[in-house]
Amino acid sequence: MAPGERPGQGRDYAWQQWIVRLKDSAEQRLLWHEEDTIVVAVSGGPDSMLLLCALHELIEQREVDGRGRLIVAHVHHGFRSRESDEEALFVEREAQKLGLPFVMTRVDAPGLAEQRGLNPQAAARELRYTFLQDVAQRYDASHIALAHHADDQAETVLMRMLRGTGSTGLAGMAWKREEGGLTYIRPLLHMRKTDILEWCAMRNIPYVTDSSNTKRDYTRNRLRLDILPLLENENPQLVSALCRMADTLRDEADWLEEETHRLFQRHVKTVNNDEGSPFVSHAGSGYLLDRKTFCNTHVALQRRLIKLILNYLTREAEQIDFDVIDTLRNAAAREHPSTWRMDVSRDVAFVREYDRLLWLRQDVSASDDIRCVKSLTIHRTSTSGHLSLPLNNSMLHWMIRAAADRDATSNMRHLIDSSDSSAGPRVRGRAWEAQFDADTLCWPLHVRSRQPGDRMRVQGLNGSKKVQDMFVDAKIGPSLRSFIPIVTDHNGQIVWVPGVRRSDVALVQPSTQYIIHFVLEGGAHAST
Known part of the structure; x- marks a missing residue:
């Protein structure tokens, strides 16, 4: 401690310096503007609690008065009944202490997982994002802040690598992405978990611990608890290396994504907008692409174009793996058979009809439907x-x-x-x-x-x-x-x-x- 410095003064200075760096990082990446209203996804764990406190500090320091605020959003997923109840009460109390609006929902992630044949984490994610979007709409918010950090990024990259993925999957999570008129931001994506815990201890930021994080039933937990520590024995900087690789691939993926969107806008039509035929079929229920145009496109864009089309048609697109994408690509590219069909997901089918490639929603995609129409x-x-x-x-x-x-x-x-x-x-x-x-x-x-x-x-x-x-x-x-x-x-x-x-x-x-x-x-x- 320096002469004349009161206890805790050095910590306050370090905190303020970190807040400045966080703000600079956000401005460099254009994550948000001072006047933006942000929905913060808060589970109650150390990651989301640090993010909430940091964003609150920035909002308090903002130069734009009367504009820009935080909304605290919490999801009770239904996995751990009593423990989840306590977490919800904890987050609500902390939001009240900060004077912030609190919104919570209870969902049945296990029930949705069983009903839809999804893994529990995928079901929870779908319900969580739907809720966050609803909250953003209710409060006229433009941004949703998520507390993913560097360790999460490394785990995501490794998990996708194990399952088999392309360069887009290895790009991991983005610092910022636009979807459905909302901007999703991850301001802590550069931070290690250990640093987050240190800041929580230094600033006396309370948090709860999710007991399910120690269970090895889930792939992500096994990677975090067993695989990553083992790999770090070979390379202590493994997390940083994986995050650096993800950032590099993300930059390249962003450029390829722009090219894919341009390709989509030029050549992909709704199935009722086929200028080569006078017939309107399955209006508004899918997408149509000329096969020759597809075959003349570079293979890197072919895969991305298929994934983009599926993203427009189904929420399950993230669960569709590389092998399925390549199966569709090969079916479109080869000469025979000239007609071919495959169920891509629960609600989407791919159909090749000679020189037409179609992606159709399952409720209207029966390949040889006989319509009963009055003569x-x-x-x-x-x-x-x-x-x-x-x-x-x-x-x-x-x-x-x-x-x-x-x-x-x-x-x-x-x-x-x-x-x-x-x-x-x-x-x-x-x-x-x-x-x-x-x-x-x-x-x-x-x-x-x-x-x-x-x-x-x-x-x-x-x-x-x-x-x-x-x-x-x-x-x-x-x-x-x-x-x-x-x-x-x-x-x-x-x-x-x-x-x-x-x-x-x-x-x-x-x-x-x-x-x-x-x-x-x-x-x-x-x-x-």
């Missing part, structure tokens, strides 16, 4: 007309003309192009048009979805052919087949499958007097 009727008319097809949000136009009227086809085009429709890009090509002898058709006509066993007498082919086989020949993916309209005559005979083939029924002959000309116009293309 629509077209009565004989002497004028033009159109019919809206809710089956795929497309429009069927027709015009009856005298066979000698050579200008009728251009009139048909003008009629469609000038129609008041929000149908987006027009479908062009002979497959989407058909002409019939209007007098030899068996009226009225009907438009329906396909049915099991459908067959058609194909123009230029002896006998009939299964519609299912026609879809395969035309390389129409299973997820689209139930959205393709089937046009039949009054006897139920299929006369036309738009986009595929027409039948040999009512062919236009030299003797034909009146021709009916059909054009299928593409459905609405929703944007994301």
Whole structure:
């Protein structure tokens, strides 16, 4: 102690210096601004209690008055009933001492783990993050502060290495990440656990001890208690080395992530936004990517693009390992088979359909679903007309003309192009048009979805052919087949499958007097 220095004065100075360094570190990494409201996840352990006290000190010293505050959030996970009750009361009392709002929730992590087939830690994490997001929304907070430290980082990197992961997994936890309009920050990620305990002792910061941290039932605990100490005998600076490696890989991962997002924005569509087809399928339920575009992308971005798509579709994306990602990548890249399907998680399926790659939510991803849609009727008319097809949000136009009227086809085009429709890009090509002898058709006509066993007498082919086989020949993916309209005559005979083939029924002959000309116009293309 220096001459004239009161007991504890040196500790106060050291604490203030540490607070300054913490603030400088946060500013360097742009973790938060003085006016930000921050939800602090506080379990009651030494890590979260030190973080709470440090952030409170910074809030008290802030230069922006009336703005920026802390919200204390605590989760009772339901693992250790009485002990968890005591921890919740402890955190509430400490929040009251600091004059901070306290919010708590009780969740059933063991029940969710059993229901969803998750490990208990994964279930607890999902419930915890959902609660923190709700609290942030309730208090209009922009940031959520987490108390992970350097030892946690080293354990995370080792655990992912043991399970098998790519460079993104080895990058560990980020100092800062954006998700769902919130910023998650980890201000203590550079600190060793021993330093945290020393600061708690020096500042008399109270905390509770989680008895489950000593149980070797969990992988993370075994790494902390057994593996890391053993490895540190070989390299005493192992934790620092692992954290340094994670920081380096994180910087590289951030750049690759930006490239992946750009790739996603340019080439990935929602499944109802496929400009190559007039059919709207599974609206808003998944994502679609051209296979050739995917194959022309560097393999490093292929893996990241798959993971990004899965992140958008399921909360279980973090649990999907490297082997699953590479299985999907290889299935997309190889030439055969041309159609392939795999359940990626409980709620997401991957489907390859020729040159289409789809990631679909399971509740709507049945690969060969038969849709039961009421048939629509077209009565004989002497004028033009159109019919809206809710089956795929497309429009069927027709015009009856005298066979000698050579200008009728251009009139048909003008009629469609000038129609008041929000149908987006027009479908062009002979497959989407058909002409019939209007007098030899068996009226009225009907438009329906396909049915099991459908067959058609194909123009230029002896006998009939299964519609299912026609879809395969035309390389129409299973997820689209139930959205393709089937046009039949009054006897139920299929006369036309738009986009595929027409039948040999009512062919236009030299003797034909009146021709009916059909054009299928593409459905609405929703944007994301």
